[in-house]
Every structure is written in structure tokens, then in C-alpha cells.
Amino acid sequence: MNKLTLRTVPALMLLAFSGMASAAAFQLWEQNASGLGNAYAGSAAVADNASTVFFNPAGMTQLTGFQLSAGVVGVGPSYEFRNDGSSATGNNGGDAGGWHAVPNLYLSGRVTDRLSLGFGVSAPFGLATEYDSGWIGRSQSIKSEIRTINFNPSVAYRVNDKLSLGFGVNYQKIDAELTNSLSRLKGDDSAWGWNVGALFTLSPAMRVGLSYRSSIKYTxxxxxxGTIPLRADVELPDTAILSVWQQVSDRWEAMGDLSYTRWGTLRSLNVVSRASGATLGTESFNYDNAWRVAWGAAYKASDAAKLKFGIAYDRTPVKDSDRSARVPDNSRLWLSLGGQWNTGRYGKIDLGYSYLYVRDPDINMNKNGTTLRGSYDAGAHIVGVQYSVGF
Incomplete structure (x- = not known):
């Protein structure tokens, strides 16, 4: 178990893998840029570069030789509060969002005709909201930051021409900071999880992928x-994905995605004194389980160029009655465009963009003796670039 000073993890590394959540609550779907243009439809079935290590390790059997994929996604959410009868006084807090980078790196290699190995570095969860110190909700929240970095060695085995299986181990580190005008909580930990996947090749033109990432429990x-030693148990959710990819014609591909995340594992964060065992405070979440559905397509404009587009609906796990200023989340619609340039032996470059239309979240939260009542103007822009090459 780590201490607050992050002795075992360079602080700059965790900073690099921080990001504001763009999926429901504070989950990050942006684990590559190649899927961004399709709104991550077909994520567990496309398997066209080494980032399949994250979405479905079984997909590594579709890759030849040694593969490298590296990229970064910029996430730029906006959350601007509008007061409507709050009990405190102050300003509206400015824009609680802002741009953050979510980098990724994946490697895969075929050992035999049936066996492949891989490794990934990613950030499955991230949160960054921060208000002006004099804002009207300062007693409830000023800064909320959660950073994760995930190391994911994986193995895949091709059982036959129709079925491949994959398995991965996840070593994940978390660093969290929650502040308001009354207190400042900081803590970190590292823990283990796992992921599995199956890829069904129904025909040369159609694949179906199934994958699952386990929940991870932290203390x-x-x-x-800065002075009182604390402890808090938290369990980040598990996610299951069902994906389909189909080659519709010589130029067109279509893909779909259905995912389910068990956010019900995150009910509250109870902060306890390590010295006395007394409860120092509670951050309530009361999240529900949530699902996401996506559809996308790609058009091969030439031997080198491919155009992508997609749409997704991401249902929030946050109930209206439990919405907080720390995570002013609501369901969102993804509208995505992208492109790929294949240079042949020198690799592929993917570019992607998504606009997230977020239904304006209302808030009516009583906490720390104050009532925060109003709504948010919310939305997000996401841009990404990725380079993939095989040897």
C-alpha cells in the first residue's frame, strides 16, 4: 500500500495519465484514438492494432509479427454552473472543466501461429473538476481529482479458425484528492485486477467480440x-462489452457495441481515521449500473485513406437526487468523426474527434449545512491522434 507522497510512482507519470472523464461518471473510454472516430463502436471486435490489448486481448491473434500502437487523446469538458436558489453566497465558480491529456501505449507480438503476447499502459478512470475558491458551492466541492494508471500484460491463444481467447492481468494505481472550503482529503493505493476476452470469427467478413474487465478494490x-492519517475503501466498477464488426463491401465496414458497467459497486466513500477508527467524513455516490450503446462505420476512400464516423448513447449512473458538484454528470450523446492514413511499411496514423452533447444536469444537494441548487451548461470536445506500426 502506498503513502501519500507517491514514493513508488513518479508523480509526473500519474499526471500524464490524468484526465476528465468523458464516459459516464468518471470512466474513460479514450484508450486509443483509432476508435474515437467510430465512437468506440466495435471496440472488442475490430482488433486492427495493438490497442486491442485493452478492449479485448483475444484480438491479438488477428495481428501479425510485432505491433506497436501509441497515442494521446485530449478531453475538454465544460461544466458551468447556473445558480437557482442556493442557500450560500458567492460566484458561479467559473468553468469546472478544462482540457486534459489521456495517453496510451500498447505492444503485441505473435510468438507462434496460435500464441500472442501483449502489454498495455492506459488510464481507465479519471476525474478533474475544479471551481473558483469563492464560488457558491465551496463548502461542498472545490477540487476533485482522480488519476489512474494501468499496466496490463496479456496473452491470447487461437483455439481454431473460429475462436480466440485472451487473458490479462491489471496492476492499477490510483491517486485521489477531494477538497472543499472545510477540508482537504488526499490518498492513494495500488491494486490488482484482471480482464478476459473471446473473439469469434464467424466468417472472413464478420467478427464478434466479448470482453470483461474486473472491478478493482482499493484501500x-x-x-x-495534511495532518490526520486517513483510510478509505473504494471499489471501481467492472465492465462487460459485446461488439460486432462486419465487412459490408469492398469499401464499407460497419460495427456496433453494447457495454454494461456495474457502477453499483460505488455507493459511498467513507473516510476513517487510521489512528482512532472514527469516521472523518463520507462522500456519497449511490450510483446505479449503466450501459452504453454505439454504432459506427468506416469507408475506404482509397488504398491509403479511410474515413470513419459513429454515434453513441452513454447512460449516466448518477441519479438526479444524488448528483453532486464533484461529478455533475448526466447522460450524453457522442457524435464522432475520424480518419486513417495508411502509409504501408511506415505504419498508420489515426485522427479522431467527438462532440459530447450532455443533457444539462440539475443539482439540488444538501451538504455541510448548505444547499446547492441550480443547473449546469455541460458538454465536451474530444480529439485524438494515434500511430500504429507493425514489424
Whole structure:
């Protein structure tokens, strides 16, 4: 278990893998840029570069030789509060969002005709909201930051021409900071999880992928107000994905995705004194399980160029009655465009863009003796670039 000073993880590394959540709550779907243009439809079935290590390790059997994929996605959400009868006084807090980078790196290699190995570095969860210190909801939230970095060695085995299986181990680190005008909580930990996947090749023109990433349980240790040692248990959710990819014609591909995330594992964050065992505070979430559905297509404009587009609906796990200023989340619609340039032996470059239309979240939260009542103007822009090459 780590201490607050992050002795075992360079702080710059965690900073590099921080990001504001663009999927429901504070989950990050942006684990590559190649899927961004399709709104991540077909994520567990496309398997056209090494980033399949994250979405479905069984997809590594579709790749030849040694493959490298590296990229970065910029996530730029906006959350601007509009007051409507709050009990405190102050300003509206400015824009609680802002741009953050979510980098990724994946490697895969075929060992035999049936066996492949892989490794990925990613950030499955991230949160960054911060208000002006004099805003009207300062007693409830000022800064909320969660960073994760995930190391994911994987193996895949091709059982036959129709079925491949994959398995991965996840070593994940988390660093969290929650502040308001009354207190400052900081803590971190590292823990283990796992992921599995299956890829069914129904025909040369159609694949179906199934994948699952386990939940990860942490015991955060750190301090309250820089002096009081604290402990808090938290379990980040597991996710299952069903994906389809189909070659419709010589130029057209279509893909779809259905995912389910068990956010019900995250009910509350109970902060306890490590010295006395007394409860120092509670952050309530009361999340529901949530699902996401996506559809996308790609058009091969030439031997080198491919155009992509997609749409997705991402249902929030946040109930209206439990929405907080820390995570002013609501269901969102993804509208995505992208492109790929294949240079042949020198690799492929993917570019992607998504606009997230977020239904304006309302908030009516009583906490720390104040009522925060109003709504948010919410939305997000996401841009990404990725380079993939095989040897």
C-alpha cells in the first residue's frame, strides 16, 4: 500500500495519465484514438492494432509479427454552473472543466501461429473538476481529482479458425484528492485486477467480440488537511462489452457495441481515521449500473485513406437526487468523426474527434449545512491522434 507522497510512482507519470472523464461518471473510454472516430463502436471486435490489448486481448491473434500502437487523446469538458436558489453566497465558480491529456501505449507480438503476447499502459478512470475558491458551492466541492494508471500484460491463444481467447492481468494505481472550503482529503493505493476476452470469427467478413474487465478494490491511505492519517475503501466498477464488426463491401465496414458497467459497486466513500477508527467524513455516490450503446462505420476512400464516423448513447449512473458538484454528470450523446492514413511499411496514423452533447444536469444537494441548487451548461470536445506500426 502506498503513502501519500507517491514514493513508488513518479508523480509526473500519474499526471500524464490524468484526465476528465468523458464516459459516464468518471470512466474513460479514450484508450486509443483509432476508435474515437467510430465512437468506440466495435471496440472488442475490430482488433486492427495493438490497442486491442485493452478492449479485448483475444484480438491479438488477428495481428501479425510485432505491433506497436501509441497515442494521446485530449478531453475538454465544460461544466458551468447556473445558480437557482442556493442557500450560500458567492460566484458561479467559473468553468469546472478544462482540457486534459489521456495517453496510451500498447505492444503485441505473435510468438507462434496460435500464441500472442501483449502489454498495455492506459488510464481507465479519471476525474478533474475544479471551481473558483469563492464560488457558491465551496463548502461542498472545490477540487476533485482522480488519476489512474494501468499496466496490463496479456496473452491470447487461437483455439481454431473460429475462436480466440485472451487473458490479462491489471496492476492499477490510483491517486485521489477531494477538497472543499472545510477540508482537504488526499490518498492513494495500488491494486490488482484482471480482464478476459473471446473473439469469434464467424466468417472472413464478420467478427464478434466479448470482453470483461474486473472491478478493482482499493484501500486509499493518506491524510486529511495534511495532518490526520486517513483510510478509505473504494471499489471501481467492472465492465462487460459485446461488439460486432462486419465487412459490408469492398469499401464499407460497419460495427456496433453494447457495454454494461456495474457502477453499483460505488455507493459511498467513507473516510476513517487510521489512528482512532472514527469516521472523518463520507462522500456519497449511490450510483446505479449503466450501459452504453454505439454504432459506427468506416469507408475506404482509397488504398491509403479511410474515413470513419459513429454515434453513441452513454447512460449516466448518477441519479438526479444524488448528483453532486464533484461529478455533475448526466447522460450524453457522442457524435464522432475520424480518419486513417495508411502509409504501408511506415505504419498508420489515426485522427479522431467527438462532440459530447450532455443533457444539462440539475443539482439540488444538501451538504455541510448548505444547499446547492441550480443547473449546469455541460458538454465536451474530444480529439485524438494515434500511430500504429507493425514489424
Amino acid at each position: 486509499l491511505e493518506g491524510t486529511m488537511n
